[in-house]
Amino acid sequence: MKIRIEWGYKSPKGQETTFISEEMPAAMALVIAEDLQRTGRLQNLCFVDGFDSSWTVKEMKAYLKGIETEPxxxxxxxxxxxxxxxxxxxxxxxxxxxxxxxxxxxxxxxxxxxxxxxxxxxxxxxxxxxxxxxxxxxxxxxxxxxxxxxxxxxxxxxxxxxxxxxxxxxxxxxxxxxxxxxxxxxxxxxxxxxxxxxxxxxxxxxxxxxxxxxxxxxx
The missing domain is CATH 3.30.420.10 (Ribonuclease H-like superfamily/Ribonuclease H)
Structure with a gap:
């Protein structure tokens, strides 16, 4: 599944904006998202699939684990x-x-x-x-x-x-x-x-x- 990452960002001075990534494989998106979260400045990070459904990090981890047993x-x-x-x-x-x-x-x-x-x-x-x-x-x-x-x-x-x-x-x-x-x-x-x-x-x-x-x- 290809998805995009959407997240809010707040700078040390309190300035806020929203970013949307390009589409990428779900496994890659999860790795990048977890790396972004380590900055401690992200707000409301989520994944959005091709059907515009929103996924949390927890839901994406569960999905990727689950598909290993499915085609x-x-x-x-x-x-x-x-x-x-x-x-x-x-x-x-x-x-x-x-x-x-x-x-x-x-x-x-x-x-x-x-x-x-x-x-x-x-x-x-x-x-x-x-x-x-x-x-x-x-x-x-x-x-x-x-x-x-x-x-x-x-x-x-x-x-x-x-x-x-x-x-x-x-x-x-x-x-x-x-x-x-x-x-x-x-x-x-x-x-x-x-x-x-x-x-x-x-x-x-x-x-x-x-x-x-x-x-x-x-x-």
Whole structure:
């Protein structure tokens, strides 16, 4: 989770002002906040997350301790494939995360029908990843979504306008689901070869090969 620090400051001569930091990872913010508190001149220090919720130092410490037992530091790769004749879509999802000081990789795929294009399949793949995150009980965390679809990545970041109705519908569903789960999304567009795992899963889904595995990553 990325947050900003807000605090009041009182100088030795009694002059007061308020400061607001840039956004930063929660763990870093806590270290900086505790260092600032040692000056003895701070007033009303708090943390503010991406949803404008306020956290005390005590609450932030408890949060950071608690997420160690839950999935965090999450990166999600997604890809959609499309078979035009049968109008079948293969959806691939790869989730990297940490939990209990260990690293894991989840792979999953599925197939759905009656979508209109490869681009719509890419949107559906992103939504499928959200469903997988929901199964992992991911909530109120930053998540990095990585894909090779310019249409989806630029559409979700609002860099490109989403005009087609079917894409707009998917974008709305995705944003509503993220809001429900409290996910702070970040997006990264990568070359197709950098998304090979998700691409393979989408292709396997179209071939009738179902994948649903989670494995620890051993360094």
């Amino acid at each position: 965090h530091n999450i990166a999600v790769y997604f890809d959609g494939g499309y078979e035009r004749i049968e109008r079948m879509s293969g959806l691939g999802c790869v989730i990297y995360y940490q939990q209990n000081s260990k690293s894991y990789r989840l792979k999953a795929n599925t197939v759905i029908d009656k979508l209109s294009s490869n681009n719509e399949s890419e949107y559906a793949a992103l939504y499928f990843c959200l469903q997988e995150l929901e199964h992992l009980k991911v909530h109120h965390l930053p998540v990095r979504f990585i894909g090779d679809s310019r249409v989806v990545i630029n559409g979700m970041t609002k860099d490109w306008p989403v005009i087609e109705k079917q894409f707009t519908n998917w974008a709305i569903r995705i944003e509503e689901k993220m809001a429900e789960m409290g996910i702070q999304s970040e997006y990264e567009l990568v070359p197709r070869k950098a998304n090979a795992e998700a691409d393979k899963l989408a292709t396997q889904a179209l071939k009738g090969i179902a994948i649903a595995t989670t494995a620890e990553i051993i360094a």
